[in-house]
Structures are given as structure tokens and as C-alpha cells.
Amino acid sequence: MTIHDDIDNYLAADLHNELSEQEARALHTHLIECAACRKVHQENKIMNKVLEEKLAREKPDSAFEERMLAGFRNRIPQRTASIAKLIVDLMRLRSAQIAAVAALLLALVQVGRVITGEGKALSRDREYVALGQPAARPAQTSLPSVNEVGALSKSESRAKEADRLTAGKPFARSQVAAASAADQVETENKKLEPAEVERGIATQSNIPTAEEAGPNLAESPASPLANRKLVRNAQVEIEIANFDEAVQNITAFANEERGYVATTSSEKQANGKLKGEIVVKVLPETLDRFLQKIRGLGELKNQTLSTEDVTKAYFDTDARLKNARVMEQRLIDMLKTKTGKVSDLLQVEKELGRVREGIEKMQGELKYWDSRVQFATVTIALAEKDLEEPATFLVKERAQLALYAPDVDKVYNDIKDLASQKVQITNAQLDRDYSGRVSGRVGMLIAPEESDAVMGRVKGFGRVENFQRQTERIAQGGSGMSENARTKRDKVELNVTISREEQEQAFQQTSLQIRASSVDEKAKQLHALTEKQNGRVRGSSFSRDPNGGEFASVSLRVAMKNYPALMQSLNSLGKVENVSVQRQDRTGAEIDEANAPADISIQIYSQGNIVSSETGLMATLRHTLAQGATALMWSLRMIGVALAFLAPWAIAILAIAWIAKRIVQARRKL
Amino acid sequence: MMDANEREVYRAAIHGDRDAFEMIIHTHSRTVFAIAYGILQNREEAEDAVQDALIKAWKSRWRVRDPEKFPAWLCMIARHRARDVFRKRRTSPLSDEITEQLEAEAIDTTSVDRQLHSALAALPEIHRSALMLRYFEKMDYRTIENTLGLTNGALRGILGRALAAMRKQLRPALASFEQP
Numbered sequence: 140m141t142i143h144d145d146i147d148n149y150l151a152a153d154l155h156n157e158l159s160e161q162e163a164r165a166l167h168t169h170l171i172e173c174a175a176c177r178k179v180h181q182e183n184k185i186m187n188k189v190l191e192e193k194l195a196r197e198k199p200d201s202a203f204e205e206r207m208l209a210g211f212r213n214r215i216p217q218r219t220a221s222i223a224k225l226i227v228d229l230m231r232l233r234s235a236q237i238a239a240v241a242a243l244l245l246a247l248v249q250v251g252r253v254i255t256g257e258g259k260a261l262s263r264d265r266e267y268v269a270l271g272q273p274a275a276r277p278a279q280t281s282l283p284s285v286n287e288v289g290a291l292s293k294s295e296s297r298a299k300e301a302d303r304l305t306a307g308k309p310f311a312r313s314q315v316a317a318a319s320a321a322d323q324v325e326t327e328n329k330k331l332e333p334a335e336v337e338r339g340i341a342t343q344s345n346i347p348t349a350e351e352a353g354p355n356l357a358e359s360p361a362s363p364l365a366n367r368k369l370v371r372n373a374q375v376e377i378e379i380a381n382f383d384e385a386v387q388n389i390t391a392f393a394n395e396e397r398g399y400v401a402t403t404s405s406e407k408q409a410n411g412k413l414k415g416e417i418v419v420k421v422l423p424e425t426l427d428r429f430l431q432k433i434r435g436l437g438e439l440k441n442q443t444l445s446t447e448d449v450t451k452a453y454f455d456t457d458a459r460l461k462n463a464r465v466m467e468q469r470l471i472d473m474l475k476t477k478t479g480k481v482s483d484l485l486q487v488e489k490e491l492g493r494v495r496e497g498i499e500k501m502q503g504e505l506k507y508w509d510s511r512v513q514f515a516t517v518t519i520a521l522a523e524k525d526l527e528e529p530a531t532f533l534v535k536e537r538a539q540l541a542l543y544a545p546d547v548d549k550v551y552n553d554i555k556d557l558a559s560q561k562v563q564i565t566n567a568q569l570d571r572d573y574s575g576r577v578s579g580r581v582g583m584l585i586a587p588e589e590s591d592a593v594m595g596r597v598k599g600f601g602r603v604e605n606f607q608r609q610t611e612r613i614a615q616g617g618s619g620m621s622e623n624a625r626t627k628r629d630k631v632e633l634n635v636t637i638s639r640e641e642q643e644q645a646f647q648q649t650s651l652q653i654r655a656s657s658v659d660e661k662a663k664q665l666h667a668l669t670e671k672q673n674g675r676v677r678g679s680s681f682s683r684d685p686n687g688g689e690f691a692s693v694s695l696r697v698a699m700k701n702y703p704a705l706m707q708s709l710n711s712l713g714k715v716e717n718v719s720v721q722r723q724d725r726t727g728a729e730i731d732e733a734n735a736p737a738d739i740s741i742q743i744y745s746q747g748n749i750v751s752s753e754t755g756l757m758a759t760l761r762h763t764l765a766q767g768a769t770a771l772m773w774s775l776r777m778i779g780v781a782l783a784f785l786a787p788w789a790i791a792i793l794a795i796a797w798i799a800k801r802i803v804q805a806r807r808k809l
Numbered sequence: 810m811m812d813a814n815e816r817e818v819y820r821a822a823i824h825g826d827r828d829a830f831e832m833i834i835h836t837h838s839r840t841v842f843a844i845a846y847g848i849l850q851n852r853e854e855a856e857d858a859v860q861d862a863l864i865k866a867w868k869s870r871w872r873v874r875d876p877e878k879f880p881a882w883l884c885m886i887a888r889h890r891a892r893d894v895f896r897k898r899r900t901s902p903l904s905d906e907i908t909e910q911l912e913a914e915a916i917d918t919t920s921v922d923r924q925l926h927s928a929l930a931a932l933p934e935i936h937r938s939a940l941m942l943r944y945f946e947k948m949d950y951r952t953i954e955n956t957l958g959l960t961n962g963a964l965r966g967i968l969g970r971a972l973a974a975m976r977k978q979l980r981p982a983l984a985s986f987e988q989p
Binding site for chain 2: 145147148149150151152154155157179182183186187189190191193194195197198199203204206207208210211214215217232233807808
């Protein structure tokens with residue numbers, strides 16, 4: 140580009156002293172040569188001057204910066220060092236922003252964990268750390284732990300107490316525990332005895348109760364536990380070898396322990412074994428020793444010890460008794476003085492009778508309790524060993540038979556005709572469904588001695604497809620094994636199912652192909668061959684292709700015994716190919732294999748005249764193209780899937796970006 | 810490239826150092842004024858725009874990631890601000906008043922002055938800004954290019970075209986101006 144063409148730029152740069160030395164020289168040379176450019180140069184110079192003058196007026200004055208600063212200071216006052224401001228400033232730093240986002244995410248995760256209840260204890264620990272009060276936690280945790288220990292020990296001691304009071308061996312244990320408090324117990328006993336004597340009731344029962352209360356007394360000497368009225372009971376279940384011997388032994392033990400046998404009962408089982416119950420009364424203090432002895436008799440199956448506290452009821456009744464006695468005395472006094480009307484005296488007499496009745500009742504009650512307290516009741520359930528042994532065994536036989544016959548009705552009637560005194564038909568049913576298929580079911584009960592003969596005859600009526608026998612031994616009068624039990628044969632239950640031969644599943648299935656030239660004719664020959672071997676053609680079809688290929692498919696059924704001969708004769712029809720044999724061996728059933736049906740499905744075909752269209756150049760080309768098209772379609776589908784995956788995200792991101800942009804623009808305008 | 814010292818000042822300003830920012834006001838407000846004036850062609854309005862731009866720059870200083878870009882960013886804010894004012898001037902109902910005022914101003918000055926004014930107004934914005942930076946601040950081409958974000962050597966063409974356009978428009982007036 141020459142200077143002349145670019146004169147505007149050169150002149151402007153010249154005015155502003157921005158030309159290089161070389162350029163300036165070139166411009167001056169040109170200006171000397173070119174009049175037009177010279178004129179422009181002149182004009183430019185004038186305009187530059189005008190412009191300079193004009194803009195010098197518009198130029199900001201010297202105080203401009205000060206004004207700007209003052210304005211700035213006015214509008215943005217010196218920052219007060221507030222924490223909020225500091226945080227806001229901090230948030231403007233990228234690192235701080237990232238940290239804040241991370242903290243937020245962490246907080247969200249923690250919130251999620253708390254909500255879902257996952258790692259609750261963990262988060263609580265963290266909270267403590269975050270609060271900077273590590274001391275608070277041990278204090279809080281130690282408090283409940285102390286409580287827990289306290290509660291535990293309390294409950295434990297309570298359990299022990301209950302143990303001592305109700306079950307276990309309070310007698311033996313209390314003896315040891317009470318040793319230390321023996322003196323106290325003795326004095327208690329002494330105090331108690333006069334009271335008991337006064338009442339005129341046997342007091343021996345108090346000794347064990349006082350001793351039982353021993354440990355409690357040791358803990359709290361002031362408690363009046365020594366006066367307790369406790370009823371002790373025991374239930375024992377023992378298996379023994381001989382019932383009578385055991386009863387004798389128990390009686391002997393009871394006598395030894397100053398007790399007695401209250402009741403005895405026994406029962407004889409069907410298998411000759413005995414079982415029974417003995418109730419023994421023994422002194423409470425000897426109860427444990429007695430139980431120990433009983434154990435030696437046989438195998439202990441179950442033992443329950445129980446203690447019943449009747450103290451309250453006892454002393455209530457006792458108090459009422461005393462009151463009633465006082466009442467009685469007063470009434471007697473009234474009668475003695477005999478003042479007042481006759482009717483009043485009669486009233487008093489009546490009242491006296493009522494009071495005495497009450498007194499007797501209460502005395503009886505107290506006596507009853509005393510007797511129960513005085514003696515512990517031991518209920519012993521005895522059972523001889525092998526109590527459950529069965530007396531007899533019943534052998535039940537059940538048989539299932541599936542028959543295939545050409546004529547179902549006939550076989551059905553034949554079987555029904557078998558009925559006699561020894562053969563009972565329990566149910567017989569002949570079904571004919573809408574498609575004309577007939578099937579029959581016969582159930583019968585046969586006397587055991589006849590069973591084999593009858594089953595043999597039924598089997599002869601048709602082809603046996605399935606025969607199952609089940610024998611079951613049922614124990615009677617007990618369960619389990621027994622050496623001495625008799626075995627009895629029960630009636631045999633026989634269930635027969637009769638179906639038509641057609642429905643029978645083939646025992647063996649064969650499929651093969653025969654290549655032959657004249658298919659139709661060969662098919663006819665095949666029919667003839669089948670007839671010869673006593674087979675039946677079950678279906679046949681014939682078809683011809685447009686390209687001259689012929690197909691005939693024939694399915695036939697033949698008895699297994701004729702199967703090899705038929706297969707042999709097939710070779711005369713043409714070349715036999717693709718022979719596949721499938722055989723289902725049915726296990727656990729008696730099968731008449733020689734007569735079992737075998738299915739053969741035969742395909743006779745001739746090859747077409749035309750060369751197969753599946754080979755050759757065109758076919759290859761076609762295949763290639765088809766596969767190419769498939770691959771293309773597949774890739775399209777994949778692209779579609781990828782788009783479906785990405786499109787929503789892309790749209791969302793674009794939308795967010797757009798909104799952000801709009802916001803920024805809007806803020807700029809403000 | 811930028812002086813390390815200068816860069817440090819920008820960085821400090823971005824991080825909220827008031828003194829640094831005031832220093833930037835000192836050194837850059839005239840440049841910013843030139844740009845605003847280039848758009849608005851009015852001293853008072855341009856001054857207000859510069860003031861607003863400075864306030865806004867201080868408030869949103871954290872948006873600048875790279876301290877080196879601080880001056881260019883400041884100029885951009887001023888440009889946006891000035892354009893907004895310019896737009897408002899045209900649409901605001903007070904426009905009559907302003908035009909009257911402008912006319913009154915124009916009457917005071919010579920006809921050359923008025924024509925110069927309208928010739929300037931006819932120029933593209935970037936041309937005007939370049940002219941202002943040159944005539945107000947006597948900046949060299951390189952600095953102007955940097956301030957306006959132009960490529961190296963582009964300014965010569967811009968100023969050349971600007972002066973040529975003005976010259977063509979002012980030719981009659983200039984002729985009369987030459988004679989006396």
C-alpha cells in the first residue's frame with residue numbers, strides 16, 4: 140500500500156508523533172510530490188488544532204482526581220471492622236468459597252446421617268468435640284453408668300432375695316447364711332414359742348420359716364419376717380423302671396423323713412405299662428433331703444418347688460378369731476345375767492350361735508393352714524419307662540396303577556366286575572371330556588391275602604404304565620419302636636387309573652430325515668411298512684416348495700418290540716439322515732418295555748432343482764449389505780440412547796448458564 | 810508487561826485495600842473519564858459516570874480474578890455505565906430539558922465548535938474513546954491500544970479514519986476558520 144492511499148493514517152500518526160523516522164521521511168517526500176495530500180495535510184493540521192483547543196476546554200481540571208476521591212470516600216465510608224463484613228469479604232475469595240461449599244456438603248452428609256439414624260453415637264461424639272466441652276461428656280456418661288450399675292446390683296440382689304424366698308434350696312443356703320445371725324434367730328424363736336403355745340397349735344412349722352427368714356433378719360433385724368407362714372409345695376416327675384417298686388421306695392423314704400403318703404393313684408396303659416401319681420406329705424425342713432432321695436429312683440423329668448406366703452391371711456383370721464371370742468364371752472355374760480325380755484334373750488342366743496359358727500369356721504381355717512404349713516406337699520408323677528411303646532403295628536399297603544388300554548370302558552367294567560366279599564370297590568369314576576377322551580378311575584380295598592392275585596389280574600387288563608406300592612407301618616397305642624408288639628396286615632388300597640393308549644407318552648422318541656427322489660410315493664411306502672409292523676400312523680403331511688423341493692412328514696407309533704425291524708426297513712426308502720433318539724427312563728415304576736410305545740417322526744424330502752439361494756456372490760453381497768444396515772441402525776440406536784442420557788443435562792446446564800448470564804446483564808444495567 | 814509494583818497495587822485493591830484503590834483512582838480516573846466522555850460528550854455526565862463506575866468497581870472488585878486485567882475491567886465498567894446514562898438520556902422524559910441545555914451551550918460557542926461537536930457525535934464510539942485518550946491524556950498509541958483492548962497497530966487506522974471523517978464533515982467550517 141502506498142503512502143498516498145493510506146494518507147489519512149499517516150497524517151494522523153504524524154500529527155501524534157507516532158511515525159517511525161523512516162515513515163516520517165517517506166511521508167515528507169510524498170507531501171512534496173503530491174498536492175492533494177498536501178492539502179489534506181493542511182486541513183488536518185487545522186482540525187487538530189481546533190480539536191486540541193476544544194478538547195482542552197473539556198479536559199478535566201486539576202482537581203478532578205480529588206473530586207473523584209472525595210466522592211468515593213463519601214459514598215463508601217471507611218469500613219468498620221465488623222465480623223459480618225469480614226465474612227462477606229472472605230466469601231469473595233475463591234478458596235474460601237470452595238471451603239464453604241465443602242463445609243456445606245459435610246454438614247448435609249451429617250444431617251443425612253442423623254436423619255437416617257446411621258452412626259448416631261459417632262455424630263454425638265463429634266458434637267461434643269465441636270462444642271469444645273470434652274469435660275461434659277464423661278460427666279454425662281458416667282452418671283447413667285453409675286445408675287445402671289446401681290440398678291443392676293439392686294435388681295440382682297432383689298433376684299437373689301426372691302430366689303431365697305420362693306425357689307432354690309432356701310433351707311440349705313439359709314443355714315449357712317444364718318450361722319452368723321444364729322443368736323438373733325434363737326431369741327426370736329424363743330419369743331415366738333409362748334405365743335404359739337397359747338394358741339394351742341403345733342408350732343414346729345415355725346422353725347423352718349424362721350430359719351428361712353434368717354438372711355433377711357441379718358439384713359434388717361427389725362423386720363418381723365420370723366412370723367411368716369409359708370406353704371411349701373413340690374412337684375416331681377420321674378420316669379422309673381418299675382412302678383410298684385418305686386411306690387414302695389417312696390413310702391419308705393416318707394417314713395424316714397417323718398412324713399406320710401397321702402394318696403396314690405395308678406393307671407395301666409394299653410401296652411401294659413403303668414403310670415401314676417403319689418402325694419407325700421413331709422416336714423418342710425426335710426423336704427430337700429426327701430427330694431434328693433427321690434431322685435435316686437429313676438430319671439428326673441421335671442421338678443418344681445414353690446412357696447406360698449399365707450402370713451397375712453393367717454394373722455387376719457387369727458385377729459378376727461380373737462374378736463369373735465371376745466364377742467362370744469360377752470354374749471355368754473348377757474345370757475348369764477338374764478335381764479331383759481325373752482325375745483331379746485332369744486336374739487342374743489341366736490347371735491351367740493352365729494358367732495360360734497364363725498369361730499369354728501375360722502378355727503378350721505387356721506388348722507387347715509397350719510396343717511399345710513406344717514407339712515410340705517410333694518406330688519410325684521411316676522411313669523414307667525417306654526410308656527409310649529406301641530402295642531401293635533398295623534401294616535397298611537397302598538398301590539397305584541396306571542393302565543393304558545385301547546378300550547377304556549371295557550377295562551373299567553372288567554375291573555368293577557372283580558368286586559366280591561374280599562374285594563370292595565370304594566369309588567369308581569368314568570370321565571369323558573368334550574374332546575371325547577375317556578379316562579377311568581377305580582379305587583378298591585382288597586383283603587390282604589387276596590391282594591397279589593387281584594393286582595395281577597388288573598395288570599392283565601391293559602398295558603401297565605406305572606405301578607407304585609407303598610407300605611406303611613402304623614404304631615397303635617403309642618409311638619416309636621417296640622420289640623414285643625404284634626404286626627397286623629390291613630386291607631390293601633388299590634387305585635387304578637385307566638387311560639386310552641393314545642394319551643400315553645412315548646417311551647422313546649425318534650426323529651429322522653430321509654432323502655429320496657419321489658417323496659409322495661415313498662410316503663405311501665412308509666405307510667405300508669408301518670402297517671406291517673403293527674404300527675399306527677398318527678399324522679402325515681405333504682408340501683411342495685416353489686423351487687421344486689418336496690417334503691412329507693409322517694409321525695407314527697410302534698411297539699418297542701417292533702421298533703428295530705421298522706428302523707431297519709426304513710433304509711429301503713432312501714438315505715436316512717439326522718437320526719436322533721430320545722428316551723425317557725421312568726424310574727421307580729414297573730414298565731412293560733416290550734409293549735411300550737415308541738414314536739417316530741420321519742421327514743422325507745427331495746432337494747430342489749435350483750441352487751440354494753444362500754450361496755453365491757449376490758447372496759454374500761446381500762448379506763454384507765444387510766449386516767451393514769443392521770450395524771448402522773444399531774449405532775443410530777446407541778446415539779439415541781447417548782442423547783437420551785446427555786440431553787437433559789445439556790439442556791439443564793445451558794438453561795442455568797443462560798439464567799446466570801441474564802442475571803449478570805441485569806446487574807450490569809443497574 | 811505490567812510492572813510488578815503496579816500489579817501488587819491492583820492485587821491489594823482487589824483484596825480490599827482502600828489505599829491501593831484510592832491510588833488507582835488517582836492514576837486511572839482520567840483515563841476512565843476520557844472513555845466516558847467519548848461516549849457521553851458531556852463533562853458533568855461523564856464525571857458522574859466515572860464516579861459511579863469507581864463505586865461499582867470497588868463494590869464488585871472481588872470479581873476480578875487476574876490483577877493485570879484490573880484497568881481494562883475498570884474501563885469496561887465505565888463504558889457500560891456511560892452507555893446506560895446515554896441510553897437514559899435519550900429515553901428519559903427530561904430529555905427536552907437536557908437538549909435545551911445542550912443547545913444553550915452550543916449557542917454560547919462558535920459555530921465551528923458546534924459542528925465539531927456534531928462531527929464527534931457522528932463517530933463510532935471506539936473512535937471517540939481513542940480520540941479522547943489521545944487528546945486528553947496525550948497517551949501514546951501503545952497505551953491506548955492496551956487500555957481499549959485493541960490489537961497492536963490497529964489504533965493508527967482508527968485515528969486515521971476518525972480524523973478523516975471529521976475532516977470531511979468539517980471542511981466548510983474549517984475553510985472559514987482558516988481565513989480569519
